[in-house]
Amino acid sequence: MRAGRVLTLSRYEIRRAVARKKVLAVVALTILLDTAPYYALAVAGVSLIPATYHPYLWVVGIFIPQAFFLQFIALLIAAGSMSEEYEQGTAEVLLSKPVSRSEYFFGKYLGGYILLMMVVGLNAVLTVSSATFVFGPQVGLLVLPLVLVVQVFSGLVFYSVAFMIGELVRRSSLSYILSSAIFFTSEIVGIYLTVIYSLTGEAVFKTASLYLPTSPVDSLPLLLAEPRLPGTVQLLFRLGGVGAVETSVAFSVLLIAAYSVVATAIAIAYFSRVDIAKKIA
Amino acid sequence: MALDGAVKDYGSKKIGPITLRVESGEIVGFLGPNGSGKSTTIRMLLGLIRPSSGSVRLMQSDPIRQHEKALAEVGYSPELPNLQTFLSPRELLDLTGRLRGLSGRALESETPRLLADVGLAEYEGYKISKLSKGMVQRLSVAQAMVGSPKLLVLDEPTIGIDPAGVAHFRSLFRDFVQKGGTILLSSHILSEVEALCTGLAVIHSGSLVYRGELQKFVPTWVGARTISVELGGPADDALVRALSGVRGVTGVKASGEKLLIEVSKEADPRGEISKLIVGSGARLLSMGYSRDELQEAYVNSMRGTIE
Numbered sequence: 001m002r003a004g005r006v007l008t009l010s011r012y013e014i015r016r017a018v019a020r021k022k023v024l025a026v027v028a029l030t031i032l033l034d035t036a037p038y039y040a041l042a043v044a045g046v047s048l049i050p051a052t053y054h055p056y057l058w059v060v061g062i063f064i065p066q067a068f069f070l071q072f073i074a075l076l077i078a079a080g081s082m083s084e085e086y087e088q089g090t091a092e093v094l095l096s097k098p099v100s101r102s103e104y105f106f107g108k109y110l111g112g113y114i115l116l117m118m119v120v121g122l123n124a125v126l127t128v129s130s131a132t133f134v135f136g137p138q139v140g141l142l143v144l145p146l147v148l149v150v151q152v153f154s155g156l157v158f159y160s161v162a163f164m165i166g167e168l169v170r171r172s173s174l175s176y177i178l179s180s181a182i183f184f185t186s187e188i189v190g191i192y193l194t195v196i197y198s199l200t201g202e203a204v205f206k207t208a209s210l211y212l213p214t215s216p217v218d219s220l221p222l223l224l225a226e227p228r229l230p231g232t233v234q235l236l237f238r239l240g241g242v243g244a245v246e247t248s249v250a251f252s253v254l255l256i257a258a259y260s261v262v263a264t265a266i267a268i269a270y271f272s273r274v275d276i277a278k279k280i281a
Numbered sequence: 282m283a284l285d286g287a288v289k290d291y292g293s294k295k296i297g298p299i300t301l302r303v304e305s306g307e308i309v310g311f312l313g314p315n316g317s318g319k320s321t322t323i324r325m326l327l328g329l330i331r332p333s334s335g336s337v338r339l340m341q342s343d344p345i346r347q348h349e350k351a352l353a354e355v356g357y358s359p360e361l362p363n364l365q366t367f368l369s370p371r372e373l374l375d376l377t378g379r380l381r382g383l384s385g386r387a388l389e390s391e392t393p394r395l396l397a398d399v400g401l402a403e404y405e406g407y408k409i410s411k412l413s414k415g416m417v418q419r420l421s422v423a424q425a426m427v428g429s430p431k432l433l434v435l436d437e438p439t440i441g442i443d444p445a446g447v448a449h450f451r452s453l454f455r456d457f458v459q460k461g462g463t464i465l466l467s468s469h470i471l472s473e474v475e476a477l478c479t480g481l482a483v484i485h486s487g488s489l490v491y492r493g494e495l496q497k498f499v500p501t502w503v504g505a506r507t508i509s510v511e512l513g514g515p516a517d518d519a520l521v522r523a524l525s526g527v528r529g530v531t532g533v534k535a536s537g538e539k540l541l542i543e544v545s546k547e548a549d550p551r552g553e554i555s556k557l558i559v560g561s562g563a564r565l566l567s568m569g570y571s572r573d574e575l576q577e578a579y580v581n582s583m584r585g586t587i588e
Contacts, residue, residue, distance in 0.1 A: 004379070004384075005379075005380055005382075005383075008380060009380075010378065010380040012376055013364075015367065015368070016367065018567050019367035076346070088363055088365075088366075089359075089361075089363025090363055090364065090365050092324075092329060092359060092363070093357075093359060093362070093363065093364060093424070094380070095328075095329060096329065096355075096357040096359070097352060097377060097380040097381060098348070098349040098350075098352040098353045098355075098380065098381060098382075099348075099349065099352075099380050100349050101348070114444075137317050259520075275324075275330035275331060276324075276329040276330065277328065278320070278324075280314065
């Protein structure tokens with residue numbers, strides 16, 4: 001496997017994903033949701049928020065999109081990565097070049113993932129600058145690089161799952177629907193299990209909720225950031241409805257890695273053995 | 282390139298066993314009706330699909346297991362090319378060049394040269410989605426030629442291209458072969474195959490029904506051949522009678538200044554015919570085998586019988 005070809009394909013994949021309007025639309029929506037609330041508050045009056053929270057309001061824009069929009073963007077980038085190439089017949093053209101299947105696979109996988117990192121980074125820059133612009137200097141930002149790394153790592157679960165589904169079904173619409181269904185089902189089942197656990201006290205419901213793919217994804221950034229942030233922020237999290245499932249960092253890391261590795265391995269195994277279809281759509 | 286008893290079993294349909302070799306320096310026309318297995322054969326050759334049995338070698342390598350090595354010197358232009366519409370022609374050729382290991386000056390010089398060769402220099406910055414069908418076809422051939430491959434696999438390379446463009450591409454392909462290249466040309470345009478190819482492979486219902494020289498294909502699959510003669514004036518009866526007596530001639534039809542001379546497929550009496558015409562004092566403007574012969578031979582080969 002040659003690094004040069006993998007990087008060429010990664011650059012190509014970033015270009016391809018950005019050219020898709022649906023990815024751009026969701027990125028734009030995320031950025032809007034990250035920044036618009038700060039500017040809305042600026043218009044409505046900064047004094048609506050108690051001054052003690054002002055230096056920590058960057059956490060709102062960093063953590064609230066984590067649970068939903070960043071995962072959804074990961075999913076959107078990955079679900080079409082392989083499937084759209086089959087639908088448009090471009091996989092055939094690329095793979096008729098001296099490019100091994102592993103170079104093609106990892107080039108595309110890496111390219112999409114780099115794009116996800118760029119979105120997370122852009123989200124952070126816009127959030128912190130908006131919070132600073134509206135509420136003055138922000139503090140506690142030393143934890144931000146760690147949070148971003150963890151967010152990107154957490155994004156691996158639905159990125160890999162959607163990538164795998166895109167390769168298995170080779171239809172972009174079906175791939176988006178199935179990947180989104182897994183994501184939403186996991187979120188909804190997680191809520192139900194938590195409610196049932198709080199009503200019955202039966203540990204099995206809590207344990208089951210911990211193993212859902214959304215559980216470590218939602219929890220890990222908070223598990224790592226909360227101890228490093230002051231109590232004011234923790235109060236802010238509770239006000240914003242942001243909370244980690246009671247689990248450990250190691251368990252979350254392990255579960256994220258397990259989901260990601262299994263999904264990626266299935267995709268690789270399938271891709272390396274199955275014929276490259278002509279244009280499908 | 283060589284397919285040795287290669288079979289692709291789709292369950293409901295089986296292609297093969299196909300045994301086909303193309304040697305260096307040949308231009309081989311690959312003919313067959315829709316669904317006969319041409320694309321499957323090409324895709325097995327390129328390592329895009331695995332043969333269910335048999336073996337495939339491309340540039341002395343296995344195109345599945347040694348894909349990079351096998352494809353290193355092979356260019357492929359697919360039928361109805363689906364190119365990356367969000368890229369420009371220049372970007373597509375750059376991408377192809379990089380995937381072929383080109384960089385720096387080699388890449389910088391290759392892209393404009395190829396765009397000029399296929400007549401797309403002034404469209405280098407356009408999005409491919411904005412190009413006409415013929416331009417996309419031109420670009421598809423250009424991307425196949427990036428990195429100076431030794432073998433070109435071309436699937437209907439001139440569909441949608443204007444007549445002047447077709448002539449230009451034929452000359453481009455001939456130049457490519459003269460410089461030592463090899464071409465496998467899949468086409469439904471028999472005149473193109475006739476104009477370009479030295480060899481021929483014909484596939485029907487998943488099986489190869491002919492592989493050999495193009496010139497030998499027609500005599501194999503036509504019952505009789507027709508020589509078309511154009512004279513400078515009306516043919517007289519004496520000439521017609523004289524021509525009818527030539528060995529191998531089975532019939533002569535005169536129609537004004539034209540003669541249609543049927544000959545048995547084993548014979549080639551063109552020399553004697555021309556001598557007789559000139560000797561009779563008539564002016565011989567042109568003479569040659571009928572242009573429809575390849576089509577007739579092709580149709581007969583598909584039917585498996587000569588009519």
